[in-house]
Each structure stands twice: as structure tokens, then as C-alpha cells.
Amino acid sequence: MSAEPIILEMRSITKEFPGVKALSNVSLTVRAGEIHAICGENGAGKSTLMKVLSGVYPYGTYSGDIVYQGQVMHFKDIRSSEAAGIAIIHQELALVPELSITENIFLGNEPTKWGAIDWITAKKTALELLARVGLRDDPDTLIKNIGVGKQQLVEIAKALNKSVKVLILDEPTAALNEADSQHLLDLIRGLKGKGISSIMISHKLNEIEQVADSITIIRDGLTIETLDVVADGVNEDRIIRGMVGRSLESRFPDRTPHIGDVFFEVRNWNVQHPQVAERMVVKNSSLTVRKGEIVGIAGLMGAGRTELAMSIFGRSYGNFLSGQVFKDGKEIELRNVAEAIDHGLAYVSEDRKALGLNLLDDIKRSIVSAKLSKISAGPVVNDSKEYAIAERYRTSLRIKTPSVDAGVNKLSGGNQQKVVLAKWMFTDPDLLILDEPTRGIDVGAKYEIYGIIQELAAQGKGVILISSELPELLGLADRIYTVFEGAITDCIPAETADPETLMKSMTSARKKVQSI
Amino acid sequence: MSADTSPRGGLRDLKKIFGGGSSNVRQFGILFSLIAIVVLFQFLTNGLTLSSGNLINLVSQYSYILILAIGMVMVIIAGHIDLSVGSVAAFAGIVVATAMQDWNLPWPLAILLGLAVGVLIGAWQGFWVAYIGVPAFIVTLAGMLIWRGGNQVIGNANTVPVPDGFTTIGSGYLPEVGPFTGYNNLTLLLGLIIAVAVVLVEWRARRVQKIMGSEPAPLWVSILKVVLLDAVVIYATVLFAGGRVGTSFPVSGIILGALVLFYSFITRNTIFGRHVYAVGGNKLAAELSGVKSRRVNFLVMMNMSILASLAGMIFVARSVASGPQDGLSWELDAIAAVFIGGAAVSGGIGTVTGSIVGGLVMAVLNNGLQLLGVGADRVQIIKGLVLLIAVGVDVWNKSQGRPSLIGFLTRKNKTGEFPAEPPAVVPTSGTPDSVRPSDVST
Numbered sequence: 001m002s003a004e005p006i007i008l009e010m011r012s013i014t015k016e017f018p019g020v021k022a023l024s025n026v027s028l029t030v031r032a033g034e035i036h037a038i039c040g041e042n043g044a045g046k047s048t049l050m051k052v053l054s055g056v057y058p059y060g061t062y063s064g065d066i067v068y069q070g071q072v073m074h075f076k077d078i079r080s081s082e083a084a085g086i087a088i089i090h091q092e093l094a095l096v097p098e099l100s101i102t103e104n105i106f107l108g109n110e111p112t113k114w115g116a117i118d119w120i121t122a123k124k125t126a127l128e129l130l131a132r133v134g135l136r137d138d139p140d141t142l143i144k145n146i147g148v149g150k151q152q153l154v155e156i157a158k159a160l161n162k163s164v165k166v167l168i169l170d171e172p173t174a175a176l177n178e179a180d181s182q183h184l185l186d187l188i189r190g191l192k193g194k195g196i197s198s199i200m201i202s203h204k205l206n207e208i209e210q211v212a213d214s215i216t217i218i219r220d221g222l223t224i225e226t227l228d229v230v231a232d233g234v235n236e237d238r239i240i241r242g243m244v245g246r247s248l249e250s251r252f253p254d255r256t257p258h259i260g261d262v263f264f265e266v267r268n269w270n271v272q273h274p275q276v277a278e279r280m281v282v283k284n285s286s287l288t289v290r291k292g293e294i295v296g297i298a299g300l301m302g303a304g305r306t307e308l309a310m311s312i313f314g315r316s317y318g319n320f321l322s323g324q325v326f327k328d329g330k331e332i333e334l335r336n337v338a339e340a341i342d343h344g345l346a347y348v349s350e351d352r353k354a355l356g357l358n359l360l361d362d363i364k365r366s367i368v369s370a371k372l373s374k375i376s377a378g379p380v381v382n383d384s385k386e387y388a389i390a391e392r393y394r395t396s397l398r399i400k401t402p403s404v405d406a407g408v409n410k411l412s413g414g415n416q417q418k419v420v421l422a423k424w425m426f427t428d429p430d431l432l433i434l435d436e437p438t439r440g441i442d443v444g445a446k447y448e449i450y451g452i453i454q455e456l457a458a459q460g461k462g463v464i465l466i467s468s469e470l471p472e473l474l475g476l477a478d479r480i481y482t483v484f485e486g487a488i489t490d491c492i493p494a495e496t497a498d499p500e501t502l503m504k505s506m507t508s509a510r511k512k513v514q515s516i
Numbered sequence: 517m518s519a520d521t522s523p524r525g526g527l528r529d530l531k532k533i534f535g536g537g538s539s540n541v542r543q544f545g546i547l548f549s550l551i552a553i554v555v556l557f558q559f560l561t562n563g564l565t566l567s568s569g570n571l572i573n574l575v576s577q578y579s580y581i582l583i584l585a586i587g588m589v590m591v592i593i594a595g596h597i598d599l600s601v602g603s604v605a606a607f608a609g610i611v612v613a614t615a616m617q618d619w620n621l622p623w624p625l626a627i628l629l630g631l632a633v634g635v636l637i638g639a640w641q642g643f644w645v646a647y648i649g650v651p652a653f654i655v656t657l658a659g660m661l662i663w664r665g666g667n668q669v670i671g672n673a674n675t676v677p678v679p680d681g682f683t684t685i686g687s688g689y690l691p692e693v694g695p696f697t698g699y700n701n702l703t704l705l706l707g708l709i710i711a712v713a714v715v716l717v718e719w720r721a722r723r724v725q726k727i728m729g730s731e732p733a734p735l736w737v738s739i740l741k742v743v744l745l746d747a748v749v750i751y752a753t754v755l756f757a758g759g760r761v762g763t764s765f766p767v768s769g770i771i772l773g774a775l776v777l778f779y780s781f782i783t784r785n786t787i788f789g790r791h792v793y794a795v796g797g798n799k800l801a802a803e804l805s806g807v808k809s810r811r812v813n814f815l816v817m818m819n820m821s822i823l824a825s826l827a828g829m830i831f832v833a834r835s836v837a838s839g840p841q842d843g844l845s846w847e848l849d850a851i852a853a854v855f856i857g858g859a860a861v862s863g864g865i866g867t868v869t870g871s872i873v874g875g876l877v878m879a880v881l882n883n884g885l886q887l888l889g890v891g892a893d894r895v896q897i898i899k900g901l902v903l904l905i906a907v908g909v910d911v912w913n914k915s916q917g918r919p920s921l922i923g924f925l926t927r928k929n930k931t932g933e934f935p936a937e938p939p940a941v942v943p944t945s946g947t948p949d950s951v952r953p954s955d956v957s958t
Contacts, residue, residue, distance in 0.1 A: 313804075314806075316803065316804055336806075336808075337803060337804060337805070337806045338806040338808065340806075341805075341806045347804065349801075349804060354798075354800060354801070355798075355800050355801050355804055356801055356804075357798065357801055358793070358794055358797035358798040358801050358802065358864065359797070359798065360793075360797040360798075360864040360865055361793070361794070361797060365790065369790065369794060369802075369805050370805040370806055371806075372787045372790055373787065376786075376787055379786045379787050379788060380785050380786055380787075381785055381786060381787060381789075381790060383724070383785070384724055384727060423805070
């Protein structure tokens with residue numbers, strides 16, 4: 001393998017966002033005609049690295065060099081990286097559903113004759129390209145009428161049309177079924193035979209083990225190691241160790257849990273995808289929460305964690321099929337969000353800006369927005385109570401702002417998250433579901449938010465903590481459920497949990513779990 | 517903020533006179549535009565603009581548009597639009613006029629009938645918008661055709677006169693009572709009540725601020741504010757009370773005033789009002805906070821139709837008959853008023869008072885140009901340009917990261933109001949940006 005020449009080298013790439021260092025001196029070397037996998041936890045920096053490579057973050061916004069075919073490249077946008085022969089295929093496909101396969105392949109790159117689009121050439125080329133990727137559909141078929149697997153192939157055909165030399169695939173098989181995945185992997189192997197290198201980001205370690213020639217592992221924005229699959233005898237366990245093997249320093253406040261009885265229980269929960277009826281997003285899941293307990297939910301992206309949480313929280317996601325919720329021994333119905341709030345549930349969304357806050361609103365109004373009745377006489381909101389309450393949370397959660405009259409859009413991510421937490425604490429919940437409560441937040445604010453979570457548990461509330469960061473779960477939770485493809489695969493007490501066992505349960509439907 | 521050492525402290529306090537925080541600078545700007553336009557026309561028309569007769573005429577001629585603007589701003593805050601208001605007004609007008617003429621329905625009952633028509637039409641349109649999910653633009657475009665046609669079917673495309681008692685709501689004035697003073701006594705009384713209310717409201721606001729522990733504006737600001745406002749109130753009172761004998765403050769103006777107070781309270785101080793802003797600002801976040809967004813949308817659309825019916829009845833009462841062309845292009849005047857008054861096209865932003873000021877800008881402009889003898893054709897062109905420029909300046913300023921024209925003029929001293937802490941960007945492989953709803957622009 002090492003005999004092949006190096007086609008691409010990323011040298012000491014450092015990329016900073018305000019307050020966060022996403023990549024720190026990351027290096028990556030790709031040889032001609034190899035399949036190079038990039039592994040790492042959610043948020044490790046994989047996607048950022050690929051965005052640097054493909055010009056989404058243009059030259060000048062990062063430090064370090066991209067050396068491609070022996071030259072230092074200065075990509076200023078995706079077009080310039082594509083022109084050089086580097087194409088990225090995103091998780092979310094960039095195809096226009098209402099246009100045909102041919103139209104999509106040539107979108108922005110249409111062959112012309114006398115100033116008009118030359119559809120005859122386009123169609124002929126499209127047929128050739130489709131044959132290369134093994135797609136036998138009529139090129140006039142609309143994109144919306146073919147499945148995700150085939151759409152993925154159209155994306156690749158589109159890239160091949162631009163005479164690509166390095167193909168970047170971001171979670172290419174995440175949305176595909178077994179057969180489609182296999183076809184895609186075969187295709188990538190076939191392209192390798194024709195001298196096209198692929199860089200593949202995937203959470204499916206078995207696939208990586210199957211097709212990759214070499215693997216670069218990234219953790220916390222750092223390159224941990226680069227492995228040669230054959231020479232180093234790489235297997236799944238070896239990759240997992242690289243991905244999670246970081247030390248758990250005292251990044252968490254001390255806590256002695258005082259855990260009471262089970263007060264909240266979900267039994268045999270089944271939920272369908274809101275659009276695609278045959279797709280089950282939550283499968284027969286059951287879980288319990290005790291008073292004063294922090295229950296972790298671990299799972300990779302798309303495993304169904306958020307879907308589980310939101311469907312419990314007043315059926316705010318998907319089509320509810322079946323299942324029961326018990327609170328304090330009694331079965332309760334949570335048909336909408338208002339009922340869920342009335343029953344003492346709170347849900348802090350993973351997507352603060354889209355689902356957690358009204359960014360046009362000010363701090364005080366945001367804090368009271370989920371339970372206005374608490375500060376109202378009949379239909380009339382009491383402004384002075386609102387102000388007093390907002391001030392109380394500003395002090396107790398240390399929200400950094402000159403005034404609670406300030407707009408929430410002026411706050412940093414950490415302070416916005418504190419406002420969201422205040423909003424839900426104000427509803428006096430018995431159970432808080434926190435979905436990625438520290439996403440996009442700097443280390444200092446994280447520590448403070450961990451403290452708030454522990455304080456809530458100390459008050460005897462139940463907390464369900466969903467997180468992509470295993471150290472966070474291991475550091476905070478008393479018990480951790482793992483989720484894989486919509487089903488709960490395991491329940492591990494914190495004392496016996498370690499990153500390797502968690503990662504195993506998160507990547508395979510290992511054992512049937514019985515709720516404790 | 518209490519240790520205000522910035523040289524602009526005085527200016528900021530001055531802005532507080534009109535309740536101008538950083539959030540409603542645009543209203544502050546538009547209020548000044550209104551004053552400027554009034555002064556300009558007062559000068560150009562040699563004092564005709566601020567004469568008793570003209571002022572009384574202005575109020576009775578534009579009260580129904582301003583009533584529509586009240587409903588429209590709530591619709592727009594919730595993120596919708598209502599194109600049907602002119603047709604709904606015309607439909608309610610013809611139903612009421614026909615009921616009084618053909619069935620001899622007493623006029624107070626006829627007014628109730630008109631409001632009931634508004635409730636039914638509103639429920640119909642609200643149903644399609646809120647529960648079926650058809651965009652309000654389409655639903656009300658259809659409504660615009662349906663109710664216009666309905667008006668012509670019921671009235672046979674003819675004009676239907678209305679009886680005397682009914683006309684009070686459109687062309688009535690406060691009656692003459694008490695001793696002869698040379699002025700209309702009830703109007704004077706009304707003015708006095710408002711002048712005292714201004715003082716009480718300001719005094720109470722200061723007290724509440726003190727109780728809440730927030731720093732109120734300096735006392736001189738409050739005093740100046742009260743003096744200025746009361747000067748305007750007293751000046752207007754004298755003008756309204758001292759008109760031609762038999763005229764005084766119009767009844768329609770009183771209806772308008774009551775509605776402004778009521779709906780300002782609803783939007784600012786009630787749970788429902790909060791929910792309207794929440795749904796318009798971020799529907800998904802509102803729903804996840806337990807807001808029943810469909811019910812909010814339904815009620816907002818229904819409320820608009822009720823107010824449109826009321827506006828239609830006031831217009832019919834003023835013109836003493838209901839006709840097939842009533843309410844033509846009212847929706848455009850109402851929508852223009854709302855946007856000049858600071859509302860955002862994307863929803864979530866806007867106020868009742870802002871929209872009233874926006875509507876007054878259009879009204880004074882219209883009226884002043886008419887007084888100057890400018891033809892209706894040119895008036896339309898000028899109004900169109902004013903709308904475009906008012907909103908254009910605002911949008912352009914926002915795209916430059918400035919809050920508004922006034923914000924631009926005063927922005928140099930803006931630094932240090934917020935801690936210089938940049939918002940954290942999310943470098944994660946989680947939900948890709950492409951599937952997130954794009955950030956709501958403010």
C-alpha cells in the first residue's frame with residue numbers, strides 16, 4: 001500500500017471558532033487509490049476537518065497547509081476544491097428533489113450548445129455515469145421518486161462527472177439499509193481500483209474494518225493516531241480504544257447521589273417516523289428513572305435518542321404507536337406538550353436555537369415562557385413577578401448579562417443554555433430530559449451546567465441526560481442506557497460502565513435488556 | 517447601567533421618554549417621522565393640517581384603517597397575513613345594511629349581527645389556516661374573492677342605505693352637554709381624563725420600577741415626558757372641542773382609542789399576547805414550551821375578521837350606505853401601516869402602538885397631500901415610495917448589523933452595553949446545519 005504516492009496531505013490544520021478550538025494541529029495523509037477512514041466521537045472534529053478540506057471553511061480561516069498533488073492549495077469555496085478534483089458528499093444530500101437524475105447530475109455544470117443546454121449530450125453522459133455507479137434507473141426519473149440509497153449513487157455520479165480524484169463521504173451509509181450499504185461499499189472499492197481515493201467518515205465500525213486501508217482517529221480536535229488496517233491488524237475494539245481512550249480528569253463537580261424509588265417509567269415505547277410510516281424510530285423501548293437519579297442515554301447520531309425523548313415529551317416527535325408512561329405508580333397520558341409540562345416533565349432540546357428559544361425574545365420573557373400561568377392572575381401576566389423571577393435565576397445560575405431585559409440573541413451559547421435551563425426549572429419539573437445540554441458550549445460553562453444538573457438531582461428530581469460525549473455520561477450519570485437503531489440495547493450502572501463497553505452496545509444490538 | 521458615564525447618557529434617557537429601549541428604536545424613529553410630517557404639512561398648508569375641522573375629519577376618515585391595523589399587526593406578529601379584510605368589511609357592511617332595511621332589525625342588534633358575521637368568517641378562515649395548514653396568504657386571497665362576491669350577491673351590486681341611529685358609530689360626535697363654554701364639554705372632559713391618566717401611568721411605572729429594583733429613568737425625564745405628552749393632549753383637546761358647532765371628537769375615534777388600549781394590553785400583558793409573539797418568533801420552540809400554536813393562529817385570524825367587520829360597519833355608518841366597492845384595497849393600507857410601524861415580515865416583531873403610528877403616518881401623508889391639491893394618482897405613488905423606503909432603510913440597516921436608522925446615528929456609543937463575549941459556534945458532527953431551520957433574523 002505504502003508504495004502508492006501520496007495524493008493529499010493536510011498538515012497541522014488548526015481551526016478555531018470563537019471560544020472553541022475545533023481542530024488543533026490535525027494532520028492527515030491520503031495515498032492515491034486508498035480508502036481512508038476517519039473515526040472519532042460526535043464533535044471530535046471530523047466534519048470540521050472535511051469542511052476545511054472541501055473549502056467550506058475557505059483558505060485563511062484556518063492555519064496549516066493542504067498539499068494536494070504536491071501543491072499547496074488555497075481553496076476559497078466548494079467550487080474551487082471541486083475544480084481541483086476533491087468532491088464532498090454530505091450526510092444530507094444536496095440534490096433537488098423535483099428535478100430529474102440527469103438535471104441533478106449536471107446542475108451548475110450544464111453542457112451547452114449555442115447557449116442552450118445540450119440535453120442529448122447530458123443524457124448520454126448521464127447514462128455512462130449511472131452505469132459506472134451501477135444504477136440502472138431511467139435518467140429522467142425525478143430524484144424524489146428514488147430511494148436514499150440510489151440518491152447517494154447519483155451524488156457519486158455527479159462527483160465522477162467532475163473527474164474527481166478524492167471523494168469525501170460523510171456518513172454515507174447512515175440512512176441506508178444493509179443491501180444498499182453493501183452496494184455502496186462495493187462501489188467505493190471499485191472506484192479505488194480506478195485510482196480514486198476515498199475519505200470516509202463513518203460511525204459503523206464494522207464497515208470501516210471491512211473496506212478501509214488506513215484509519216485516522218481524531219479525538220477532541222487532535223489527531224490521535226493513524227493505523228494501517230492490514231499492517232496493524234486493526235479490529236473494532238482497537239478503533240474504539242482509540243476513539244474514547246481519554247482520561248477522565250476532574251471535569252465534573254463532586255457529588256454523592258441520594259437515589260430514591262422509581263417514580264417514572266416508560267414501557268414498550270414504539271414510535272414511527274413522522275413522514276416514512278414504515279420506518280420505526282423508537283422500537284419497544286422501556287426505561288425507568290428514580291428520584292434524585294441522573295440517567296444517561298448513550299447512542300450515536302441517528303440512533304433515536306432525541307426521537308425517544310421528544311416522543312415521551314408530549315408526542316412532540318413522530319407518530320406515536322404504542323407504549324405506556326407511569327409516574328408515581330400511576331399511568332399517565334401525555335398527548336401534547338402542555339400535558340407533559342403539567343405532569344412535571346421538562347425537555348431541554350439539543351437544538352437550542354431552533355427548538356429551545358425564541359431568539360427575538362428577551363431573557364425575562366424567555367425564562368417564564370413555559371409556565372406563564374405561574375405568574376399570571378387569570379389571563380394577565382404580572383410583569384413585576386416576571387422581572388423578579390428572571391433576576392433570581394440570573395443570580396442563581398450566574399447568567400452573564402447586563403440586564404434581564406437584554407435579548408437572548410445577545411448571549412453566548414453557554415448563557416443561552418442557562419436561560420433554557422432556567423426556563424425549565426421555572427416549571428417545577430419532577431423529571432428533566434436534557435438533550436445534549438452542553439453542545440457547543442465552552443469548557444467553563446460546561447462545568448457550571450454540570451453543577452446545575454447535579455443540583456437538580458440533589459433536589460430529588462429525576463434527570464435523563466442524553467449526550468454524545470461518553471466522558472460526560474460516565475462523569476455524571478448513575479446509570480446509562482445505550483440506544484442503537486431505535487432500540488435500547490443495554491443498561492449499565494455507572495460503576496461498571498467504561499467507554500469500551502458503552503461503545504460496543506452503542507454500535508450493535510447486543511443483548512436484550514430488561515429494565516431494572 | 518446605573519453608573520452611566522457615556523456621553524450619550526442624556527440621549528438614551530431622552531429616548532426613554534417614548535419608552536425607547538434598544539428593542540424599539542424603530543418605533544422611536546417612526547414617531548419622529550410622524551411629528552416631522554405633521555410639522556411639514558402644517559407649514560405647507562398654512563396651518564390647515566392642525567385645524568379643528570381637518571383633525572376631526574382625519575380621525576373619522578382613517579379610524580377604520582387604524583382598526584384594521586390593530587388586527588393586522590397581531591396577524592403579522594404570528595407570521596401570517598390577511599388579504600381579505602377589505603372584502604370582509606364590505607361583506608359585513610352589506611349584511612348589516614340589508615338586515616336593517618329588509619328585516620327592520622334595530623341598529624344595536626344589527627351591530628351585534630355584524631360582529632357575529634366577523635366571528636363566523638374568522639372561524640372559517642382560521643380553520644383553514646390553523647387546522648388544515650393552508651398558508652394564510654392563500655386562504656385570505658380566496659376570502660378576498662369570496663366575500664367581495666358575497667357582498668355583491670347580497671346587495672345585487674347595489675348600494676343599500678342605513679338608518680340614522682346606525683350612522684352614529686361612523687359619523688357621530690360626542691354630544692353637547694352642560695353649560696355653554698364655547699367648547700364641547702365632553703371632549704374637554706375626555707381630554708382632561710387622558711391628561712391625568714398620562715401622569716398616573718408614568719407615576720405608577722416609576723413606582724413599579726423601583727419596587728422591582730430596576731433603575732428608572734431620571735426624574736427630569738419623566739417630568740419632561742409627562743409635560744410633552746400632556747401638551748400634545750391639551751392642544752389636541754382644544755382643537756377637537758373647538759370645531760364647528762355640532763362637531764367634536766368623533767365616536768369612531770373613541771371606539772378606536774378603546775380598541776388600541778384593549779389590544780395593547782392583550783398583546784403586552786396577557787398570556788395570549790405572549791403566545792402570539794412566541795408562535796411568530798419561533799413556532800417550534802413555542803410548541804415545545806406547551807403553546808398550542810394552532811389555537812393561537814385560529815384566534816388571531818378570527819380576531820382579524822371581527823375587527824374587519826367592525827371597520828366595515830363604521831365605514832358604512834360614515835357613508836350612510838353600504839356599496840359594492842366598500843373596503844377596496846384596505847388590506848394594503850393596513851398592511852403598510854403595520855410594516856411602517858416596525859413589524860417584521862418574518863413574524864415575531866411588532867406592536868399595536870407602532871402600527872397605529874405607522875397608520876397615522878400614512879393618514880397624515882394622504883390628508884396633507886389632498887389638502888395641497890395633489891391628485892389621487894400621485895398620492896398613491898408617494899405612499900408606495902414611503903412604504904418602500906421606510907422598510908428598505910430598516911432592512912438595509914439590519915443587514916449591516918445596525919438596529920435601525922436611529923440605532924445607526926447613536927451606535928458609536930453602543931460598545932460596552934453587552935459583555936464582549938462572542939457566541940459560541942457549534943463545531944460538531946451532530947445535526948448538520950443544513951437540516952436546521954436557519955436562524956431567525958432579528
